Amino acid sequence: MKAGIFTEEQIVALLQNAQKGEKTVEELCRDLGCSTASFYTWKKRYGDASGDGRSDEMRNAGASRGFFLERSREVFCRVLRCVAILCKRGMSV
Secondary structure (H helix, E strand, O other): OOOOOOOHHHHHHHHHHHHHOOOOHHHHHHHHOOOHHHHHHHHHHHOOOOOOOOOHHHHOOOHHHHHHHHHHHHHHHHHHHHHHHHHHOOOOO
């Protein structure tokens, strides 16, 4: 699946289900359709979804969607800079 298509609720539910320990992380990720790498990235970024299931970062202005969009923009700009450098050096991309 494409990056940024998982809702905040899906991420929170995934993290909470992982905390319960009834299924393995691999099984939970397979059910949701995400990679285990995404799971561990979300766990590191948002915490273990304790309390109401939302971290401070997620509470701030719809952080999950905004964060993914901003991060995608940053990565895109880095790629463009690299392409520009390669073109200046006469290399084809």
